[in-house]
Amino acid sequence: LIGVDVFTPGNHEFDFGEDIFRSRMGDLQATRLAANLREGAGNLMPGFADSRIIEMDGVRLGVFGLTEDESDKRSNTGTLRIAPAIETARREARKLREAGADLIVAVTHSEWKDDLRLAKTGLVDVILSGHDHNLFVAFDGRTAIAETQADGAQLVAVDLAISISDAPARKVTWTPRFRILDTADAAPDPAVAARAVEIRARLDKGLDEPIGATRTELDGRKASVRTRETALGDFLADAMREAAGADVAILNGGAIRGDAVLASGATLTRKSVLAALPFANRLVTLELSGADLRAVLESAYGALGKDAGRFAQISGARLRLRGDAVPGSRLSSIEAAGAPLDETRLYKVATNDYLASGKDGYDAFLRAKPLVSGDAAPLVSAVVIEAIRRAGAIAPRTDGRITIE
DSSP, X not given: OOXXXXXXXXXXXXXXXXXXXXXXXXXXXXXXXXXXXXXXXXXXXXXXXXXXXXXXXXXXXXXXXXXOTTXXXXXXXXXXXXXXXXXXXXXXXXXXXXXXXXXXXXXXXXXXXXXXXXXXXXXXXXXXXXXXXXOEEEEXXXXXXEEOOGGGSEEEEEEEEEEEEXXXXXXXXXXXXXXXXXXXXXXXXXXXXXXXXXXXXHHHTTTOSEEEEESSOEEOOHHHHTTSOOHHHHHHHHHXXXXXXXXXXXXXXXXXXXXXXXXXXXXXXXXXXXXXXXXXXXXXXXXXXXHHHHHHHHHHTTTTTTTOTTOEEEESEEEEEOTTSOTTOOEEEEEETTEEOOTTSEEEEEEXXXXXXXXXXXXXXXXXXXXXXXXXXXXXXXXXXXXXXXXXXXXXXXXXXXXXX
């Protein structure tokens, strides 16, 4: 409805697999750029290009796209291949300069640290980024970086004041001006608002029926579920463990969405559960050794303090973590199934199919024996809905199962 000039896919575009990704990209009416995305044989995907030059007011903007270069670890890319972003950026920036681009713009789906690495190369003038979900702007005098807040809560417009001199040779100088636009103050476009009402009504049909209530606050904010134990995380992991009859349950904070707080006394519906658990993840049950369970948990907290989706909400275990220790040696104490972890024992562990496939650093799960998986595994959201229905009213509270020192 509003039109998109340039689109670059991120890791979530691949969540439903390669076939769905190809179908959705075929439907998209926009210039699709992804210089580091290739088919298995090394060919460009149909409908995609590495870059293009856009002329505006006499200025030639060289634009290229970079998809998140760990999408194969975070999502389901199938046979598609993703090359390293920085190496690709060097190639594309040089190619665009040689083709006569005055300014180089990278449209990326990458973490801030990678955007900053790209900026330090000095090859790119403007980086329009995504992935971190948080508002971010930076300018070091050479490269401007901008990222909007998740869900379009705040947008960033980057206005460039450009001067061009053609004597003795063409020279382009520029300065950025960042404008933060809070969409809470924006009047909705009537056509977009009408379409949103139509879609919401279709999706909400049957989802607004109450299934229970919460007697305690449920904090589903990204900054909470990815950094510490939460009552919501405890409840979800407890429901998973109970449904699977497992010793331990592990749910990555990145699986919990919605970025909202439900107040004590709030009515719970299927819609509120699906807002928190929007992915069609299945509840997989695995058998793995205590040694591998330790490796899984070390991976879970390998990016502690970095707001990473791999941070685990757990059930059936109690952990003490050293926040200042190096990744891989942060766990100072582990209790599992009511006793200190026995590395020689086999444990029954419930998790989602995303983590069970080794995504997001959970490689140790690949050494586990599947007990319930595939179509035999229920949807995590269905398990949670049923747990709420049975309880009627839930009142989860944190109990110190994750302690960070």
